[in-house]
Amino acid sequence: MRNIARIMLGIGMAGLLAATSLASGHEGAKEMTGPAKARHDAMETVKDHFVPLVKMVKGAAPFDAATVKKNAEVIAKKLEEASKLFPEGSDKGKTRAKPEIWTNRAEFDAIMKTAIEKAKALMNVDSPDKLAPAVMELGGKGCKACHEKFRKPKDEM
Amino acid sequence: MGKSERKIRTWHIVLGIFALLVIGVAVAYRQLSQPLPESAIPADYKPDIENGRIIYTAGGCISCHRGIGPHVELPAGGRKLKIPGGEITVPNITPDEKTGIGKWRAVDFLTALRRGLGLDGTHYIPAFPYTSYAWMTTKDILDLYHYLKTLAPVRNETPLDTHRFDRFALAFWKWLALPKRPFRPVPGKSEEWNRGAYLVLGPGHCGECHTPRNSIFIPDRRRWLAGAPHLSEKGHVPSLRGLKRRGRYKDVNDLFQALKYGESLGYEDISSGGMGEVQRNISKLPDADIRAIATYLMSLE
Incomplete structure (x- = not known):
């Protein structure tokens, strides 16, 4: 009884899975190229300058207004660069950019704009108590907002 | 007994077994469709x-x-x-x-x-x-x-x-x-750990995405939370095992902050694939519950 049900369902589900995996296909490219690579590099730089600020918020590094200003400036500059690196058709090949960026461009651009504004606002933070809210605004309304909607899941475990 | 008589008899047996099978499946289906009293x-x-x-x-x-x-x-x-x-x-x-x-x-x-x-x-x-x-x-x-x-x-x-x-x-x-009975705390584990395990297993339903499914789509409990192909998008749902060993999170407090603040504090791995929304829900739980979830997950090897 249990086995019959197992086999019956197994065949059905396997067929279903095969159909979906065939339909989704595969885009082979192993290395990032062109705009995908350029924007990835820009975002990596953003991350490298955001992480030290998060450390300050968590108290793992001392507050330093000069570093905040310098890092926020780089973040703003790199985000502006990155925002111009999503040309039509660059969702092909190795990238975590979702096709929705291009079907929903206005929303994508609006979040990018917000992120740049938040990064610029972060440049003016001159006291430790203002740092956490400013960092979280950028991280939440910039990074998170965009990645939630427009970034594919990783391809690894 | 003649040859044709034997043939008829064989057919009766075959039909009988078939009828029993049909009745069996029907009765089982009826049983499985009963609401709780x-x-x-x-x-x-x-x-x-x-x-x-x-x-x-x-x-x-x-x-x-x-x-x-x-x-x-x-x-x-x-x-x-x-x-x-x-x-x-x-x-x-x-x-x-x-x-x-x-x-x-x-x-x-x-x-x-x-x-x-x-x-x-x-x-x-x-x-x-x-x-x-x-x-x-x-x-x-x-x-x-x-x-x-x-x-x-x-x-x-x-x-x-x-x-x-x-x-x-x-x-x-x-x-x-379906599990045959509700969650029961694991003896020898702390109350916090058990609370975390319960939230992850039951209401949080984390295993629905993070546990790989077998050939008939049932989450494979031997590979509990070990990561799986994403169900509605391309890409993978990450494994929640060995988070410390693999350097994903430093300690319970690190994961607690990740679940509470998400990418607004730079935890970039928990925004995509629907997890951003999940994290937002988790962030609204009492701190003690978020910490319990982190405690349980960090204990998985």
Whole structure:
């Protein structure tokens, strides 16, 4: 009884899975190229300058207004660069950019704009108590907002 | 006995076995379609609305059941949900009499979450994660029911897509997939660890995405939370095992902060693939519960 049900369902589900995996296909490219690579590099730089600020918020590094200003400036500059690196058709090949960026461009651009504004606002933070809210605004309304909607899941475990 | 007589006799036996099989399947199906009896509700049960709200948050019910337009903050349903092999309309679970759960008794709700059965005996498809919710305690399910009853009713028709054969097969699939009893704390583990395990296993239904499924789509408990292909997008859902060993999170506090603040504090791995929404729900839980989840997950090797 249990086995019959197992086999019956197994065949059905396997067929279903095969159909979906065939339909989704595969885009082979192993290395990032062109705009995908350029924007990835820009975002990596953003991350490298955001992480030290998060450390300050968590108290793992001392507050330093000069570093905040310098890092926020780089973040703003790199985000502006990155925002111009999503040309039509660059969702092909190795990238975590979702096709929705291009079907929903206005929303994508609006979040990018917000992120740049938040990064610029972060440049003016001159006291430790203002740092956490400013960092979280950028991280939440910039990074998170965009990645939630427009970034594919990783391809690894 | 003549040759033809023997032939007839053989046929009788074959037909008899076949008939028995059909009757057996029919009886089994009937059994599997039975709602829970009224007596499933403990006589001394008293609703705790605040606990119901916590379970509602832990379950992230709003994420799938979210209404459209003016009802975006209520679980009025109506959105399309991509599932392997198709698309469904998410039901309205506000207490509207006609289109929601207004007419549902507590025991109907218990039957839905624990057995994946609708009011009319419909076998729900597992996009409604009852295989996780069945781990929940009766009290938590009933508190959730009473919390939902406090929400504003929204009139919004959300038709169930019914495929007769699918529902028939589902009855047997559920028999294999549903846990046989609710969660029981693991002796020797701390209260915090057990709370975390419960939230992850039951209401949080983390295993629905993070645990790989076997050939018949049942989450494989031997590979519990070990990561799986994403169900509705390309890419993978990460493993939650060995988070410390693999350097994903430093310690319990690190994961606690990740779950509470997400990418607003730079935890970039928990935004994509739907996790951003899950994290937002988790962030609304009491700190003690978030910490319990982190404690449990960091203990998985």
